[in-house]
Amino acid sequence: MSAADYPLPSHVPPELAMEFPLTTRKIAYENPHKVIVPQLHKGPDIIYATNIFPVAPGGGWVLRRAEDMKRVYEDNENFIKKGNAQFASMIGESWDVIPTELDPPKHTAFRRALEPVFSPRRMAELESKVSGRAEELISKFKKKGHVEFIKDFAVPFPVSIVLDLLGLP
Known part of the structure; x- marks a missing residue:
C-alpha cells in the first residue's frame, strides 16, 4: 500500500491536502537547491502532505514557517511525538524510535544521557575529525575515478561519526 491508498482524514480541509515535493521520490538531475527548495515554499504555511508515510494514515502535517515549527516543538501538551516517524508500524511493530518519538519525561532522560556526547564543545572538538573522515x-x-556513493560514502560516513561520538570502535 502507498499513501495514495488511504482516505483523507475527515479533520483535514481538502484545500490543504497535497503531495509534498520531498517525498514524491522523483529523481531530480537538476541542482536541488534551485529546483526542489523553491517548491517546498509554495502554497500555504501549513499543509497536509498526503504522501509522507507508506502506512496508515499515509499523510501528515507539514509546517513551512520556522516560528510555527518552533511553537510545535516546544508544545508537548498539544503536539506529541509518539508515532511521528512510523518506522515501527511499517514492519507491523509498535516500539518507539528513541529519542525522536519520545515525549517528556522519557525524552528528558535520554536527552540528559546524550547531552555530554552532543554538546557544542564536543561537536567543535570533532570538526577536524569529521572533515578528515570525509x-x-x-x-x-x-x-x-568512480564511486558507488551509498556504499562508499553515505553508509560508512555517518556510521563512523556516530561510533566516534559514542566512543565505540
Missing part, C-alpha cells in the same frame, strides 16, 4: 573516504574513490 576526506579519507573521498580520497579512496577519487583514486578509483
